[in-house]
Amino acid sequence: MFQVSLIDLVAAYLIGSLMFLGLAWFVGAALRRRRDRRGREYLVFCSYCGMIYEDRGKADLTRCPRCAHLQERARPSSL
Ligand SMILES: [Zn+2]
Structure with missing residues (x-):
């Protein structure tokens, strides 16, 4: 018969739990x-006034809703 000690069961439970959490x-x-x-993906940073706005269009040039400045699509790297 296959014998398993209580320590082995606890160790298997802890290892399994840690693997699941990981x-x-x-x-x-x-x-x-x-x-x-x-x-x-659709956020555009206005380099003129600093506003970050959403533009879902595919055009290379977007117009800022605050200052109406035309600019190339450049997305912010982090917020
Ligand atoms: Zn702007």
């Missing part, structure tokens, strides 16, 4: 990064 953390972080990247 996997859940990794998947959560990857989903968060993906969501942040998609959220910034």
Whole structure:
């Protein structure tokens, strides 16, 4: 018969729990990064007045809603 001590069971439980938590953390972080990247995809930073606005168009030039300055599409690297 296969014998398992209580220490082995506790160790297996702890290792399994840590592996599950690590996997859940990794998947959560990857989903968060993906969501942040998609959220910034349409944000445009106005280099003239500093406003960050959303523009879902595909044109290379966008017009800032605050100062009406035309500029090339350049996305902010971080908020
Ligand atoms: Zn502007």
